[in-house]
Amino acid sequence: MVLAVASYLLARRYKFIKKGISLGKPLDRTDRSSERWRSMFLVAFGQKKMFKNPLPAFLHLFVYAGFLIINLEVLEFIIDGLAGTHRIFAPYLGGFYTVLINFFEFLAVAVLTACVVFLIRRNIIKVPRFHKPEMKKWPTLDANLILFTEIILMMAILKMNAADQVLQAKGAAHYTHTGTLFFSSFFMPFFENFEIGTLIIFERAFWWFHIVGILGFAVYVTYSKHLHIFLAFPNTYFANLNPMGKIANMDSVTNEVKLMLGMPVEGDAATPPAEVGRFGAKDVNDLSWKSLMDSFTCTECGRCTAECPANQTGKKLSPRAIMMATRDRVEDVLTNDKGLENGKSLLNSFISKEEINACTSCNACVEACPVLIDPLSIILELRRYVSMEESGSPAAWNSMFQNIETNFAPWKFAPTDRFNWADDLKN
Amino acid sequence: MSDSKNIIPTMAEMNAKGESPEILFWVGCAGSFDDRYKSVTKAFVKILNKVGISFAVLGQEESCTGDPARRAGNEFLFQMQAMSNIQVLDGYNVKKIVTACPHCFNTLKNEYPELGGNYEVIHHSTFLQQLIDEGKVKPADGNPFEGEKITYHDSCYLGRSNNVYEAPRRVLEALDVELVEMKRCKTNGLCCGAGGAQMFKDSEPGAKEINVERTEEAIDTGANIIASACPFCLTMLADGVKAKDKESEVKVFDLAELIAKAEDL
Structure with a gap:
């Protein structure tokens, strides 16, 4: 009897968690x-x-x-x-x-x-x-x-x-x-x-x-x-096996950039690319399933947060809080009547821009995690949404973007001055 | 020290002569424009000239790799930069790239292949270590840094991101310095605070600046020199030393500057 009740409850919960993780976008981690x-x-x-x-x-x-x-x-x-x-x-x-x-x-x-x-x-x-x-x-x-x-x-x-x-x-x-x-x-x-x-x-x-x-x-x-x-x-x-510094490419962006540059696009260029949805992540269904599995795996030990340079210097960012917020949002989506459409979203309702903007992408949190959770990829996806869908990055970053576009450097220097450093060496 | 008689060919010049260099030196934006880091660029070029390796730079054809744009979330801008850079690099049939910037290094090495740019990319710390191993650079006995207490600050994009921990330390050991480690080093190294495009904006509200926290740790080792291998780290640590009012006692140098000085270049 006891065994049957326990098995039933475990099976129900297993389905719940599986459904939660399946909210995420596909990502191949079988190689x-x-x-x-x-x-x-x-x-x-x-x-x-x-x-x-x-x-x-x-x-x-x-x-x-x-x-x-x-x-x-x-x-x-x-x-x-x-x-x-x-x-x-x-x-x-x-x-x-x-x-x-x-x-x-x-x-x-x-x-x-x-x-x-x-x-x-x-x-x-x-x-x-x-x-x-x-x-x-x-x-x-x-x-x-x-x-x-x-x-x-x-x-x-x-x-x-x-x-x-x-x-x-x-x-x-x-x-x-x-x-x-x-x-x-x-x-x-x-x-x-x-x-x-x-x-x-x-x-x-x-x-x-x-x-x-x-x-x-x-x-x-x-x-x-x-x-x-x-x-x-x-x-x-299913953890990431690439060097930590490597950020995965967004193929949906690649196609658009190729079209803009007049480069050949793989497949049929005449047909417009399939609906790409959002760029970056506003909510948990924009993250990969692996990020959502990460959030359920997190045992809140806080080794990531203890190593985070932003957190150590008193900023609001805590990688553990990112993981906890992600799981909270997944459970919120699964348990409220309206699902994703209940007027909340991971970004803003659960994680603030102040938090994601403070990240130095130093990978100390990723390195610290005993079970290979990757809080950085969630932060990056949220930043992508803010930048590409909202143009809502901090003003200094928007200026940096503009500098790269016009001067090909993140600072405001004339591209023609790029080689001036060599002048006093050549004589 | 002399600044003369160094040759700095561009890819365009070499190409016009029908030649192709063994390596492309990717200078990077900081190496091209930042007053402090230009001296690292020059030091590295002097070393390249000294060992007589065939190299070239892109000069005005070089452009930001897109690293800060990608990390700030602007994937469009990153890919625009990456693709036009790849067109330039492939146009010159570049095979091997050396750079003094870990951010450029990481992006060129790990992120360009997915967009079709495949090159052998090495960071200048590894390159310098190879020159030392091959006996092409031999800091003489009695070099100015012999016996100096030096601590090395790991750049995140070199260390944790790409597992380059030993090469920079081997370069310092070749100078017969007394290498002292900070408590948070190698895989546990503390960021200087500039990565992830933080270099280009003010930090969020907090109790302290990250670079001050890191500089304090470096100063606590008792080292007279903080060695770095990254333009952003160099700036952050130099600012930290300034903030702590220790500019007369503690200097911040890049590995290439130390080698160039030791070689009296």
Whole structure:
């Protein structure tokens, strides 16, 4: 029953997110597959980029490894739950089962410790990147809820195993011997004075708490900033493989420029080019699907914002806020009756020109992201819209454009003076 | 130091003689017009003359690559510039381009191919490193920078954008300087504040200018010289040094200027 409800909710949410990402424009990221697999393996599975900062990297590795491996035990939980058995694998694995469960307990303690340290970093030490303006209310609560839930789930495993061991010692029926489980045995004194009947209730309660908790958590994750545990994999696979400095060409513009310059256009030049839609992005459906996947993958860690030169010097721009705003807009489009036409747009309603104008395109945010999110491409698409559709770039930029058009340099110098620097060298 | 006897052929002149140079030196707008960066251009030309490599410039035929237009969002203007530049470059059958500007470098190397312009493009830091490796440039013992404390500022468009971190450092090491790194360097380098067309407008409201933040970090290393390999970085850092009133103690130089001075050119 519980499993069915969880599966239903997960499937519904999966469809929602998929629909959200599909709002984006097409972009081919299926080439160079061996490089892509390699990047996914190193960056998502191997967490290569996390190790720029070793302390959180190791703690995060504990939580990540714990999450992956302890879920093997959930498999046993599910089989037990469906078949009405108890610790179905124990008799088959014998001594190895003891080793395995001890290892799981070690991981549970490691996850617990890491989560406690993370809570301290967020709430007591107050690491600056967790306290930027975009980290008010829900984002902060979301992060703390996730950490608390993980701590409580790990405690449930340990207490369940403790109660189980007391039951084994008291010779309760069906309680297969697991051997000594080191970490949970510390909790045994709490349970030793209870009757077998009460203990079974305790043990069952922890069991149910854990399994419902895990499934509930899985559902919660899909509503939270914690989606990176799944999306990190596709997101790194489909990441940009070109040099960071390269900005992708707008082919729709190329055709028009060629026509203007009287150059041959590929295809049938006589037929006007197909409707190109907007230049650049005003809203989320003008961005590529990859930018939208980026926004769902973002776990709001803020490494990008901590590295952003504009943000470090007090400007309004925060690459994390760009990602959060993009996701907020996608969810807004999917949940309001009028969709994209509800009078709002990504630009202006969610992201201001002041933010996008402050970007130096230095790629520090892109470099910093542990899951290869690219906030810069969103900023660029918004700038393209402002420049080409609204002619609304800052006045100084419009002058720069004019200089390039008339003087072929961004400054106001006469093109005929371009070679004057050589005069005193030639003599 | 002498400014005479340097030859600076243009592509048009060479073409008229039926010759084609080994490399095209792409000077860039800053290298052509900016008073400070013109000295980098001249230093680089002196080095080219010294090693006797066959090169040419486009002279008045050169034009903005379009980099700031593209980054400010004006894709039309970028592509207009790119396509007319490609016509000029292809007209002279250019194969190999060297430039002292990381923005020109990035655009010519990474962005022109999609519009049909395919060239081998190298940045002058890599080019200088190659000359040093080949023994064509050998800063003499007792060069004026020997033992000087120098810090190198990574240009975003050279470093993060194109992974050129080692070449500029190797050039400095060849001068036997004491190279000190800033805390934020290489992949973690802090931008000077000029990229993404910021060079051409005032910054948004904030607590501080980015170039001041970066200059403070450079000054904190205790270096007497901040080395740069980008015209925009050079301007931003020189302005930062001025803002901190440290002009008498800390100088900002481009790699080519340092090599040219060390070679007594």
